[in-house]
Amino acid sequence: MSEKSVSQELIYDWNEVRRSGPLLPKKPEFDDETLRDGIQSPSVKDPTIEQKVRILHLMNDLGITTANIGLPGAGPRAKEDVTRLAHEIVDHKLSIKANCACRTVRADIEPVVDVSQATGLPLEVYTFIGSSGIRQFAENWTLDYILKTSEKAIAYAVGEGMDVSYVTEDTTRARPEDLDKLFRHAIDLGVKRLVLCDTVGHATPDGTRNLVRWTQELVASTGKDVKLDWHGHNDRGLGLTNAIAALEAGVDRVHGSAMGVGERVGNAPMDQILLNLKLLGAIDQDLTKLVEYCEAVSEACAWPIPWNYPLAGRDAFRTATGVHAAAIVKAFNMNDIELADRVYSGVPAGLFGKHQEIEVGHMSGKSNVKAWLAAHGHEYDDDVATAILAAAKDTDHTLSTAEIEAIIARQKAG
Numbered sequence: 001m002s003e004k005s006v007s008q009e010l011i012y013d014w015n016e017v018r019r020s021g022p023l024l025p026k027k028p029e030f031d032d033e034t035l036r037d038g039i040q041s042p043s044v045k046d047p048t049i050e051q052k053v054r055i056l057h058l059m060n061d062l063g064i065t066t067a068n069i070g071l072p073g074a075g076p077r078a079k080e081d082v083t084r085l086a087h088e089i090v091d092h093k094l095s096i097k098a099n100c101a102c103r104t105v106r107a108d109i110e111p112v113v114d115v116s117q118a119t120g121l122p123l124e125v126y127t128f129i130g131s132s133g134i135r136q137f138a139e140n141w142t143l144d145y146i147l148k149t150s151e152k153a154i155a156y157a158v159g160e161g162m163d164v165s166y167v168t169e170d171t172t173r174a175r176p177e178d179l180d181k182l183f184r185h186a187i188d189l190g191v192k193r194l195v196l197c198d199t200v201g202h203a204t205p206d207g208t209r210n211l212v213r214w215t216q217e218l219v220a221s222t223g224k225d226v227k228l229d230w231h232g233h234n235d236r237g238l239g240l241t242n243a244i245a246a247l248e249a250g251v252d253r254v255h256g257s258a259m260g261v262g263e264r265v266g267n268a269p270m271d272q273i274l275l276n277l278k279l280l281g282a283i284d285q286d287l288t289k290l291v292e293y294c295e296a297v298s299e300a301c302a303w304p305i306p307w308n309y310p311l312a313g314r315d316a317f318r319t320a321t322g323v324h325a326a327a328i329v330k331a332f333n334m335n336d337i338e339l340a341d342r343v344y345s346g347v348p349a350g351l352f353g354k355h356q357e358i359e360v361g362h363m364s365g366k367s368n369v370k371a372w373l374a375a376h377g378h379e380y381d382d383d384v385a386t387a388i389l390a391a392a393k394d395t396d397h398t399l400s401t402a403e404i405e406a407i408i409a410r411q412k413a414g
Contacts, residue, residue, distance in 0.1 A: 063285035073108030201235025322365030
């Protein structure tokens with residue numbers, strides 16, 4: 001059965017009701033923050049440089065636009081890793097671009113300039129400073145201080161020929177009159193991008209759209225070609241939703257990290273952003289390495305993937321429930337893998353290099369056992385199946401492969 005017939009004849013898609021035209025107004029760009037903002041999580045391990053190189057290549061293979069490859073001003077090891085990653089992009093002619101995070105101080109920007117000059121790789125400078133009233137109060141900053149501090153940093157970076165993105169931390173809680181002054185001053189100084197930050201995960205989709213549209217009007221009034229980024233966190237569980245809302249509202253680039261790894265409850269999950277945009281038809285790149293990307297970051301950062309995590313989780317395409325398994329098995333019996341992939345899943349496993357798995361547990365039926373035996377190379381035997389199902393009904397967990405194989409062996413031994 002073709003993709004067209006499944007989507008148009010068997011599945012009624014309420015997601016498309018009242019939609020006219022494309023989901024996004026422009027081709028989206030993606031900035032992967034895993035190797036910078038992501039590893040700020042207090043629970044992760046800083047990956048080795050070899051692991052960072054592997055992750056960088058996977059980002060490239062997934063068609064991610066740019067990677068934040070670190071904050072070289074953090075110290076010698078950080079600068080060494082950034083230099084190695086920059087060399088990797090140049091030496092292997094990767095298509096992914098790179099940027100570095102910097103505080104709005106010259107001492108942070110100088111190492112980025114050094115790395116760019118040493119490797120020949122253009123690096124975007126993402127220079128950040130707090131913008132909200134609560135940050136100003138806590139830091140004992142005035143708006144004039146922020147303006148002057150920003151000016152020194154931006155002027156230096158622009159003077160060195162760097163493309164500069166102005167990152168206003170906590171944008172989603174900042175007053176519009178403050179943002180107006182900060183943004184216009186930064187634009188006058190020559191920044192290429194404004195980065196709207198939901199630093200503490202405060203925004204809702206309505207707030208996201210309101211801020212994006214307000215900033216678009218401000219940029220338009222300047223007559224300058226300045227792009228917009230969205231950088232969101234997940235404190236309210238809205239990181240993914242806000243990232244898509246920001247793209248729908250017209251930002252040029254959204255930020256995220258693998259599985260949302262980052263400070264507190266983390267960032268918007270890059271893998272889920274890509275997954276959803278693929279299913280919504282907004283992007284067309286090959287995402288068959290998306291699971292490998294998640295697994296590589298999980299291993300490198302010592303960050304376990306939850307069993308129920310979308311796509312990459314152990315249980316994403318597993319079922320031990322009888323009625324679910326029966327429907328999947330019926331589709332398999334029609335020799336229709338695509339139907340089997342969709343009948344009890346909103347995410348087609350095969351599109352991302354995975355497959356449906358049927359297990360046997362206390363809520364299973366004979367269909368589960370038949371499917372399990374076939375998948376593991378066993379001929380169907382009713383006595384064996386009955387014994388397996390009886391054991392499953394008498395347990396409080398899904399039977400492991402070893403447990404089922406032991407039952408099979410006992411039945412065969414008589």
